[in-house]
Amino acid sequence: MNVSIDIIKEKLSECGLKITPQRIAILEAIYVLNNHPTADNIITYIRKTHPNIATGTVYKVLDTLVDSKLIKKIKTEKDIMRYDGILDQHHHLFSSESDRIEDYSDDKLDKLLEEYFKRKKIPGFKVEEIKLQINGKFLKSK
Amino acid sequence: MNVSIDIIKEKLSECGLKITPQRIAILEAIYVLNNHPTADNIITYIRKTHPNIATGTVYKVLDTLVDSKLIKKIKTEKDIMRYDGILDQHHHLFSSESDRIEDYSDDKLDKLLEEYFKRKKIPGFKVEEIKLQINGKFLKSK
DNA sequence: ATCTCTTATGAGAACAATTCTTATTTAAGA
DNA sequence: TCTTAAATAAGAATTGTTCTCATAAGAGAT
Numbered sequence: 001m002n003v004s005i006d007i008i009k010e011k012l013s014e015c016g017l018k019i020t021p022q023r024i025a026i027l028e029a030i031y032v033l034n035n036h037p038t039a040d041n042i043i044t045y046i047r048k049t050h051p052n053i054a055t056g057t058v059y060k061v062l063d064t065l066v067d068s069k070l071i072k073k074i075k076t077e078k079d080i081m082r083y084d085g086i087l088d089q090h091h092h093l094f095s096s097e098s099d100r101i102e103d104y105s106d107d108k109l110d111k112l113l114e115e116y117f118k119r120k121k122i123p124g125f126k127v128e129e130i131k132l133q134i135n136g137k138f139l140k141s142k
Numbered sequence: 143m144n145v146s147i148d149i150i151k152e153k154l155s156e157c158g159l160k161i162t163p164q165r166i167a168i169l170e171a172i173y174v175l176n177n178h179p180t181a182d183n184i185i186t187y188i189r190k191t192h193p194n195i196a197t198g199t200v201y202k203v204l205d206t207l208v209d210s211k212l213i214k215k216i217k218t219e220k221d222i223m224r225y226d227g228i229l230d231q232h233h234h235l236f237s238s239e240s241d242r243i244e245d246y247s248d249d250k251l252d253k254l255l256e257e258y259f260k261r262k263k264i265p266g267f268k269v270e271e272i273k274l275q276i277n278g279k280f281l282k283s284k
Numbered sequence: 285a286t287c288t289c290t291t292a293t294g295a296g297a298a299c300a301a302t303t304c305t306t307a308t309t310t311a312a313g314a
Numbered sequence: 315t316c317t318t319a320a321a322t323a324a325g326a327a328t329t330g331t332t333c334t335c336a337t338a339a340g341a342g343a344t
Contacts, residue, residue, distance in 0.1 A: 018340050020292065039330075054294040059331060061292090093267055102267075109258060116254065122246065125235050128278040136270040160311055162321065181301080196323045201302060203321090 003031045015068040025050050026061045030071055030085040036101050037083060074101070091132035100138060145173045157210040167192050168203045172213055172227040178243050179225055216243070233274035242280060 008027050012019050025046045033041055043058050062083060065071045072084045074092065090105040109132075117127050150169050154161050171187045172179060179187070185200050204225060207213045214226045216234060232247040251274075259269050 018291065020340070022293070052294075054296090055330095056295080056332070057293055063332095064292095093264065096270060104264065106262075108262075112254070112258065116251065120248075120250075122235065122276075124281050125244075125276075126279045126281060127276055128238060129276075131275040131277070133273040133275055134264075134267075134269055134271075135273070137268045139266050139268060160320065162311070164322070194323075196325090197301095198303070198324080199322055206321095 003028065011070055015070060017064065017068060021050065022053050022057055023061050023065075025053065026058060027065065027070065027085070030065075030083055034085065036074060039083070042083070089129075091134060093138075094133060094135045095138050096135050097137060102138075104132070104134060145170070153212055157212060159206065159210060163192065164195050164199055165203050165207075167195065168200060169207065169212065169227070172207075172225055176227065178216060181225070184225070231271075233276060235280075236275060236277045237280050238277050239279060244280075246274070246276060 005024060005028070008024050008031075009019050011027070012023055017023065026042060029042045029045045030037060033045055037045070039058060039062060042062070043053075043055060046053055046058070062071070066073055066083075069087070070085075072087065074084055084103075086103060088105065089110060090103045091109075093102045093104050095101070110130075113130050117130070147166060147170070150166050150173075151161050153169070154165055159165065167188045168184060171184045175183055175187055181200060181204060184204070185195075185197060188195055188200070204213070208215055208225075211229070212227075214229065216226050228245060230247065231252055232245045233251075235244045235246050237243070252272075255272050259272070
């Protein structure tokens with residue numbers, strides 16, 4: 001994932017957010033560390049080049065970015081919040097053996113599910129989004 | 143959900159777990175508070191009848207029960223861990239407006255997904271379980 | 285470029301949820 | 315009943331996150 005600073009700036013201003021070095025660094029980190037980094041992963045990464053970005057700032061910026069829909073949160077069973085910079089509809093493969101999480105996109109599956117729920121209504125509930133949580137084993141270690 | 147103490151005891155000993163009043167109370171609480179209680183919900187509930195079960199004990203027992211597959215943890219996008227005493231394959235409806243979570247069972251859907259992934263393999267990954275996280279709106283308030 | 289105003293940030297305290305530590309208690313088999 | 319390993323209570327410690335508030339810095343207006 002090769003996102004230039006300029007594109008990041010553009011994304012920020014499209015959302016009406018002030019362009020700050022902290023926000024750029026954090027958003028860039030999420031794109032570089034593209035396997036669903038935790039807040040802590042992000043902090044460690046950006047401290048290399050920006051040693052004095054405060055922890056609180058990172059959490060605040062992450063919240064802002066989630067609110068502006070520039071990133072998403074995902075939650076694991078192990079109670080760690082992770083962030084995801086990929087916003088296209090996709091599912092997640094969760095390892096039952098480790099913390100590993102991978103993206104899984106499948107348009108055909110999405111269409112199948114969409115069709116299914118178009119026909120079969122859930123009483124008292126309006127479906128907005130369906131995310132699969134696919135648990136299993138990764139066959140080759142990364 | 144009307145699970146007697148005797149059945150709870152049976153479940154515990156089937157798993158090779160010692161039968162303790164704490165474990166019985168906690169497991170019973172999960173069955174009674176059947177809408178995916180948090181650890182705190184469980185603590186509040188059991189303290190009514192067992193005022194001096196320690197907080198740490200509750201967390202430890204919950205871990206034990208999860209390990210023994212007597213209960214499950216559910217992941218939410220919000221950062222609260224919840225416990226579920228229903229072990230049959232089922233999915234969850236998440237409210238996009240509140241903390242409400244409801245169960246959703248659909249055998250036909252499960253078969254459809256099973257068929258789908260029998261045909262379409264995910265390279266490098268062995269699927270063990272598929273859980274849908276269906277986000278949307280509950281039409282009538284509870 | 286400078287001014288102004290609003291918003292963002294740094295630093296660290298506060299907080300909530302969970303885990304750890306240790307001495308004591310208890311369940312369950314001998 | 316005795317024994318022993320496992321479970322528990324109490325509270326300290328840790329972790330991840332949020333809050334507070336004084337200072338700094340964007341961004342539009344001048």
